[in-house]
Amino acid sequence: xxxxxxxxxxxxxxxxxxxxxxxxxxxxxxxxxxxxxxxxxxxxxxxxxxxxxxxxxxxxxxxxxxxxxxxxxxxxxxxxxxxxxxxxxxxxxxxxxxxxxxxxxxxxxxxxx
Amino acid sequence: xxxxxxxxxxxxxxxxxxxxxxxxxxxxxxxxxxxxxxxxxxxxxxxxxxxxxxxxxxxxxxxxxxxxxxxxxxxxxxxxxxxxxxxxxxxxxxxxxxxxxxxxxxxxxxxxx
Numbered sequence: 001x002x003x004x005x006x007x008x009x010x011x012x013x014x015x016x017x018x019x020x021x022x023x024x025x026x027x028x029x030x031x032x033x034x035x036x037x038x039x040x041x042x043x044x045x046x047x048x049x050x051x052x053x054x055x056x057x058x059x060x061x062x063x064x065x066x067x068x069x070x071x072x073x074x075x076x077x078x079x080x081x082x083x084x085x086x087x088x089x090x091x092x093x094x095x096x097x098x099x100x101x102x103x104x105x106x107x108x109x110x111x112x113x
Numbered sequence: 114x115x116x117x118x119x120x121x122x123x124x125x126x127x128x129x130x131x132x133x134x135x136x137x138x139x140x141x142x143x144x145x146x147x148x149x150x151x152x153x154x155x156x157x158x159x160x161x162x163x164x165x166x167x168x169x170x171x172x173x174x175x176x177x178x179x180x181x182x183x184x185x186x187x188x189x190x191x192x193x194x195x196x197x198x199x200x201x202x203x204x205x206x207x208x209x210x211x212x213x214x215x216x217x218x219x220x221x222x223x224x225x226x
Binding site: 004030031032033035040041042043044045048050056058059090092094096100101102103104105106107 | 119122145147149154155156157158159162202204206208211212213214215216217218219
């Protein structure tokens with residue numbers, strides 16, 4: 001059982017380039033989210049999804065796009081990378097109900113130069 | 114607006130002693146809270162949770178206390194072990210159909226042998 005798989009693990013982009021961070025889960029969870037981790041800022045919610053075809057903005061959505069065409073996949077797109085988007089990105093797959101728990105991927109370390 | 118706050122960036126304790134990590138929140142609509150542990154270069158992993166209708170939840174060496182009137186929760190680790198050295202995040206969640214979790218900034222715990 002792979003859980004949550006994120007690719008790539010590391011990426012360096014030039015300012016203005018675009019890229020997609022991939023996230024896949026095999027736990028059949030309806031809920032998925034993207035977070036970024038920055039020093040002193042903790043984990044901040046970028047976008048989240050409550051099911052295929054349904055997404056919503058989190059705390060820091062600007063500069064990022066998401067879509068959810070299947071239950072398994074939740075890619076995060078940077079259309080025009082900026083140095084402020086240098087961060088570690090985590091995808092989470094979340095169970096539903098009172099015992100809600102988030103399962104995180106290993107993270108993608110992105111540097112924008 | 115930081116809905117979940119961990120005001121202590123770091124904590125150092127001696128092995129065998131108690132570690133107390135604190136978390137404050139401003140959003141009274143949270144239905145439950147979770148604690149996550151994160152080692153370097155890994156994704157966060159779930160530790161323990163508490164429903165907003167409870168004031169205590171215990172799991173082995175880990176106990177979470179919730180004081181709703183003060184909008185404050187704490188994680189107690191007894192006894193602390195060197196392997197507990199990690200970054201600890203608290204998060205608040207909503208039981209509605211969102212799967213949305215809001216995290217604090219994190220506290221780095223160092224347990225000295």
